[in-house]
Amino acid sequence: MSSSRVHHFKLVLLGDTAVGKSCLVVRFVRDEFFEFQEPTIGAAFLTQTVQLDESTVKFEIWDTAGQERYRSLAPMYYRGAAAAIIVYDITNPDSFTGAKSWVKELQRRGDPNVVIALAGNKADLESRRKVEFEEAQSYAEENGILHLETSAKNANNVKALFVELAKKLPKNAPQPEREAFPLAAPQNDNRNCC
């Protein structure tokens, strides 16, 4: 396999409202952080590449766009996702309970081979910690998923999270052979020229 080979993967974010899903993506993709990030970042999806020793992984990152608030995510969201980051807020125990239910939801609705990472976000707020690292770590180990604590605010572990996921993704899986095509506008809109 040549080192220049680029592998494309869809990555979805899951987790309760206001745990910092969008902030993690914005930090990773644009290296920015806004204390008062709007609940939705207004993008269909963002892309970012991770350079590994052997290959390049290009993530197509889908944010929930707020549809997680009433658990109203469409099947389309889970479909074809090779990787998922399930986010909780280390200062909010409810969000950790939520994260565990998102893992179940993903296992039920997503691809059976989806690679999952659990991210304990807002790790910069150590003084307000309510979810112990060990508790989340042992849950992650039991379920065979990655676990990192991150801070979108000070960028700690954010890149590492995506790199660890990129490493775990299968690079030799054959791309599905489907003759599906994306729709494109006609090159020249003069209908009568066809």
Place this chain on the structure above:
Amino acid sequence: MAEETKTFDWLPEGTEALADGEYDCIVLGTGLKECVISGLLSVKGKKILQVDRNGYYGGDGASLNLTNLFEKFGAGDAPTNMGENRDYNVDLVPKFIMACGNLTKMLLHTKVTRYLDFKSISGSYVYKAGKIHKIPTSGVQEVLQSPLMSLFEKRRFRSFMIFVDKYKEESSETWEGRDLTTMTMNQLYKDFGLQPDTAQFISHAMCLKLDESHMNEPALPTVKELQIYMYSLMRYGTSPYIYPCYGLGGLPEGFSRICAIHGGTFMLNQDVDEIVFDAEGKACGIKCSEDGKKMMAKAPMIVGDPSYFSQDKVKPTSQVVRCICLLNHPIPDTKDSESVQIVVPGPQVGRINDVFVCSMGNSLQVTAPGVYVAIVSTISEKHDPDEDLASGLRLLGPILKRFTSVSQQYEPVADGTSDNCYISKSFDATSHFENDCDDLLSLYKRVTGEELDLSINADSVEGDY
């Protein structure tokens, strides 16, 4: 999850705010039309709340997995020997998308195309004298080989098609002396010497006319439909139709994501108890309840499908009979096509309305490998669904499992200006979305007061680099 509940002075005693309480528009149902409207409104900066009583997107036009399909029709537990539940995305309303039609324009306009992959439908067939025939698609050669017409008729057919291809409403030199705003379709066919069978085939299988009423009307609209058919055919190859992988349910889901990205709020599994009207009889909000908790949200306009409105706001139109069949083989005599449409023109089988058959399988990711779904549909004429559908069901070969439904179609009694209730029409019996798009454009105009300009991209959000 814990959420802060907002309070408002307009909330009745003992009632909490539903979601954020105040919206620019509340949309009831997540069918395709409702989702397109909410998507377009949110792009314009409107604050949207969209509510659906079902736990899935799509309403009457959803694509269901095996469990939901069996549950929907009260058919007991889904069988365990038919593959993975998640492999199934069975459409409740069978339709294909015309490659150059208005729905395609809306998908491009909103960039919902980013979320979906499409495939061409492999074959388009028409029923004639007891057999099904492939509709010629690849120009002269296939037309000449088709058993649909005699040799002399093929020549006439060809010159008719050349005329239609060249015809332009705005340039009279292409009219060849024919004024299609006064000449009827019947007269136009006669002018080219086309036989009634050929005319029937063109009208029903290509222009997708449902009955014969267009024959005595000006030819122009029918000719335009034929042009869309021809351009669509040239766009992607084997048939004029395209279809989204994983089923039509992806369409409303995609538009809902556009709305969500622009701040729309979505609540599935949420029944609506009541639409609230003010003293002047104008809709101003909705009431819902959950676990005994009463909730209300307010908005100056309510958009929705007919099932959310009281009987005095909608009127019944026709009844559509549909039979969803699961097969373990492709439809016979279609060269094992993975996906087909068959049109049975009503007059061929002693009916007024055409019978449509749509079939697709695992290549479109709507069934498990080896299983095919075929949906037969028509407008009810006989008051016995099996009799209505017989001419289509007969073409399918052995059927593993079938689900028959008769659904009453509704349309709004008013345009919404007097009561703020903007109601869509039920999905019609056609096998395509062209009429549904007309309803959508009308709904959009009623809601916003402007025509939808499909020539520009609605979604100019940064970030999809």
